[in-house]
Amino acid sequence: MASEPECLTCGACCFSQLERYVQVTGADYERLGERAEELVSFDGHQAHLRMVDGHCAALRVEASSGRFVCSAYEARPQTCRELARGSPECRAERDAKADRPLIALSRRREA
Numbered sequence: 001m002a003s004e005p006e007c008l009t010c011g012a013c014c015f016s017q018l019e020r021y022v023q024v025t026g027a028d029y030e031r032l033g034e035r036a037e038e039l040v041s042f043d044g045h046q047a048h049l050r051m052v053d054g055h056c057a058a059l060r061v062e063a064s065s066g067r068f069v070c071s072a073y074e075a076r077p078q079t080c081r082e083l084a085r086g087s088p089e090c091r092a093e094r095d096a097k098a099d100r101p102l103i104a105l106s107r108r109r110e111a
Contacts, residue, residue, distance in 0.1 A: 005094075006085075011068025013083055013093040014059040015100040022049040022056065028077035035072055049077065053107075054100060061101075063108035068101055 024047040029036050039057050041050045050057040058072040070076060083089055 008067045011101040012097040014056045015097050019051055020048040022079050024077050031075045061104045061108050
């Protein structure tokens, strides 16, 4: 089995075409602290991480280094905490969305 890519060079799990992608619980919202309003959107009583340009609003796409950095890593929601690098869920995210981080990097480099 090939070695798993480092999360900072992958970022696939942070991308989605869904507006309601990562659920945010009350504990997650509290942990996000002063950044909660910036990063969370509400649909009625349900909260999710806000999506911007097809990825989580907390994700920084760094064109110069080719890295994908979570700007809220220490306070990230439980769903994000539970996704283990190299797990079947991680591999499924990479298989389904491997092109999205590359497209985002390309767009940033062109801008």
